[in-house]
Amino acid sequence: xxxxxxxxxxxxxxxxxxxxxxxxxxxxxxxxxxxxxxxxxxxxxxxxxxxxxxxxxxxxxxxxxxxxxxxxxxxxxxxxxxxxxxxxxxxxxxxxxxxxxxxxxxxxxxxxxxxxxxxxxxxxxxxxxxxxxxxxxxxxxxxxxxxxxxxxxxxxxxxxxxxxxxxxxxxxxxxxxxxxxxxxxxxxxxxxxxxxxxxxxxxxxxxxxxxxxxxxxxxxxxxxxxxxxxxxxxxxxxxxxxxxxxxxxxxxxxxxxxxxxxxxxxxxxxxxxx
Amino acid sequence: xxxxxxxxxxxxxxxxxxxxxxxxxxxxxxxxxxxxxxxxxxxxxxxxxxxxxxxxxxxxxxxxxxxxxxxxxxxxxxxxxxxxxxxxxxxxxxxxxxxxxxxxxxxxxxxxxxxxxxxxxxxxxxxxxxxxxxxxxxxxxxxxxxxxxxxxxxxxxxxxxxxxxxxxxxxxxxxxxxxxxxxxxxxxxxxxxxxxxxxxxxxxxxxxxxxxxxxxxxxxxxxxxxxxxxxxxxxxxxxxxxxxxxxxxxxxxxxxxxxxxxxxxxxxxxxxxx
Numbered sequence: 027x028x029x030x031x032x033x034x035x036x037x038x039x040x041x042x043x044x045x046x047x048x049x050x051x052x053x054x055x056x057x058x059x060x061x062x063x064x065x066x067x068x069x070x071x072x073x074x075x076x077x078x079x080x081x082x083x084x085x086x087x088x089x090x091x092x093x094x095x096x097x098x099x100x101x102x103x104x105x106x107x108x109x110x111x112x113x114x115x116x117x118x119x120x121x122x123x124x125x126x127x128x129x130x131x132x133x134x135x136x137x138x139x140x141x142x143x144x145x146x147x148x149x150x151x152x153x154x155x156x157x158x159x160x161x162x163x164x165x166x167x168x169x170x171x172x173x174x175x176x177x178x179x180x181x182x183x184x185x186x187x188x189x190x191x192x193x194x195x196x197x198x199x200x201x202x203x204x205x206x207x208x209x210x211x212x213x214x215x216x217x218x219x220x221x222x223x224x225x226x227x228x229x230x231x232x233x234x235x236x237x238x239x240x241x242x243x244x245x246x247x248x249x250x251x252x253x254x255x256x257x258x259x260x261x262x263x264x265x266x267x268x269x270x271x272x273x274x275x276x277x278x279x280x281x282x283x284x285x286x287x288x289x290x291x292x293x294x295x296x297x298x299x300x
Numbered sequence: 301x302x303x304x305x306x307x308x309x310x311x312x313x314x315x316x317x318x319x320x321x322x323x324x325x326x327x328x329x330x331x332x333x334x335x336x337x338x339x340x341x342x343x344x345x346x347x348x349x350x351x352x353x354x355x356x357x358x359x360x361x362x363x364x365x366x367x368x369x370x371x372x373x374x375x376x377x378x379x380x381x382x383x384x385x386x387x388x389x390x391x392x393x394x395x396x397x398x399x400x401x402x403x404x405x406x407x408x409x410x411x412x413x414x415x416x417x418x419x420x421x422x423x424x425x426x427x428x429x430x431x432x433x434x435x436x437x438x439x440x441x442x443x444x445x446x447x448x449x450x451x452x453x454x455x456x457x458x459x460x461x462x463x464x465x466x467x468x469x470x471x472x473x474x475x476x477x478x479x480x481x482x483x484x485x486x487x488x489x490x491x492x493x494x495x496x497x498x499x500x501x502x503x504x505x506x507x508x509x510x511x512x513x514x515x516x517x518x519x520x521x522x523x524x525x526x527x528x529x530x531x532x533x534x535x536x537x538x539x540x541x542x543x544x545x546x547x548x549x550x551x552x553x554x555x556x557x558x559x560x561x562x563x564x565x566x567x568x569x570x571x572x573x574x
Contacts, residue, residue, distance in 0.1 A: 124366070
C-alpha cells in the first residue's frame with residue numbers, strides 16, 4: 027500500500043483542518059499518512075505554492091494526496107482546488123446549510139477562528155494558564171477558592187499536563203495537589219482541600235503504566251520501583267474512597283479525554299472553547 | 301434576534317466538534333451562541349438524553365439549535381439526528397469520499413481521534429510539556445540543545461502559554477528566555493542562546509497592550525508603567541535586529557496563531573498533531 031500524503035490547508039493556523047482531518051483519518055485502520063500543514067495561505071503566490079507541493083506529493087507518492095482545507099476566501103480556495111488531490115473543505119460543506127438556517131450571509135473573511143477576534147477569551151486562557159502554573163503540584167498560591175477543579179494524584183499520574191490543557195483549551199482554572207507520604211501516613215487530606223470537596227477529582231493509573239512513565243524520569247531507585255508504585259496507587263485509591271472523590275483512570279486516556287471527563291464529572295463550565 | 305443554542309455532540313471528547321463548530325460559526329458576524337458540549341454519547345440513554353436537551357433548547361429559544369456532531373456510531377447518530385436541530389455531522393460528510401478514495405471501509409468505532417490509540421504520541425506531548433516547564437523563563441535546565449525553538453521576549457509577552465501550547469498540541473520542545481536588564485545593559489544575548497541562533501524567535505507586543513496585561517498582574521509600580529514597558533520593548537527590538545532574530549508581533553494574535561507562525565518561521569516540525 028503506497029503511503030499517502032495528507033495536507034492541512036488554511037488561511038489561518040491550520041488547527042481546525044488538523045483536528046478535523048485527524049479525527050476523520052483515525053477511522054481508517056492500519057494506514058500511515060505523511061502529514062503536512064500549510065498555514066497562512068493568504069495570497070495567490072502561497073496558494074500556487076500549495077498547489078505545487080500537493081502536485082509533487084501526488085507524483086512522488088504515485089497516488090493523490092488528501093487535502094483538508096479550511097480556506098474561507100473563494101479566490102484562494104479556487105486555486106488550490108485545482109491541485110491533484112482529494113479536496114475536502116469544511117466551509118464548502120457547512121456554510122451553505124448554516125447561511126440558510128441563520129438567514130445570514132457568512133463573511134468569507136479569513137482569520138476569525140483562532141484569531142484575536144476575542145481579546146477577552148485570549149485573556150481568560152492566559153489567566154487560567156497562569157493559575158495552573160501557580161497552583162501546580164500543591165504550589166505556591168493554593169488559591170483553591172477560585173479553582174474550578176482540583177486534581178489529586180500521585181507523582182506522574184498526569185495532573186500537570188491535564189491542568190495546563192484545561193487552561194489553554196477551555197480557560198478552566200485547574201489546580202493540582204500531589205498525594206505523597208504526608209497524606210498517606212496521616213490518612214487524611216488537608217483541610218484546605220476538604221473545604222473544596224466538590225471540586226476534587228482523583229487521577230488513577232495502572233501500576234505498570236505509571237512505572238513506565240516514572241522510569242522515563244528516573245530509571246533507578248525506589249521512585250520507579252514496582253513496589254513503591256503499587257503502594258502509592260493503593261493508598262491514593264483508599265483516600266479517594268474515604269472522601270468520595272470521583273476517580274478517573276488515565277491509563278487508556280489521552281489528555282483530551284481526561285480533561286473532558288473531568289469537566290463532565292465536576293460539572294465545571296468551559297469558560298471558552300479554543 | 302433570538303439567541304441560538306449550539307450543541308457539540310461526540311461519542312468521545314467533543315474537541316473536534318467544538319473546534320469545527322467554532323471555526324464555522326465565526327464566519328457569522330454579530331451572533332451570540334449559547335454553547336453546550338455533550339461528550340461521551342456512547343449509549344442509547346445518553347443519545348436520548350441529548351435529544352431531550354436539544355429539544356428543550358429549541359422550545360426555550362423559540363428557534364432550533366445548531367448541532368455539530370462527530371458521532372461515528374450509526375445507532376446513536378440515528379437517534380440524535382431526530383432531535384429538533386440543524387444536524388451537521390463531519391463523518392456524514394467526509395467518510396464517504398474518503399472510503400471511496402482509500403478503497404477501504406471506515407471502522408465506525410468511537411474513541412479513536414483523541415483516544416489513547418497512540419501511546420507514543422501521548423508520551424511525546426507529556427515529555428514536551430515537561431520540557432517546556434523545566435525550560436520556562438530561562439529556567440533550571442537550559443537544555444537548549446534539544447529544544448526545537450527558543451522564544452525570547454520581555455515579561456508577559458506571551459512566551460510561557462505559547463511554549464505550553466506548542467508542547468501540548470504539537471509535541472514541540474519549546475524553551476523560553478526572558479529579556480531583562482541583564483541583557484539590555486550588556487547589549488548582548490548569552491552564548492548559550494547564540495549557539496542555537498537558528499532556533500530563536502522574538503516575541504514583540506504593542507506597548508499599550510503589554511501595559512494592560514502587566515497591570516492585571518501588578519497594577520502599580522514601574523513594572524507596568526508606560527515608560528518601563530516602552531523601554532523594554534525598544535531594547536528587545538534592538539536585540540532582535542542586532543542578531544537577526546525573526547520577530548512575531550503577538551498583539552493581534554491568538555496562542556494558536558503565534559504558535560503556528562513560530563513553526564512556520566523556524567521550520568520546526570510538528571512531532572504530533574493532537
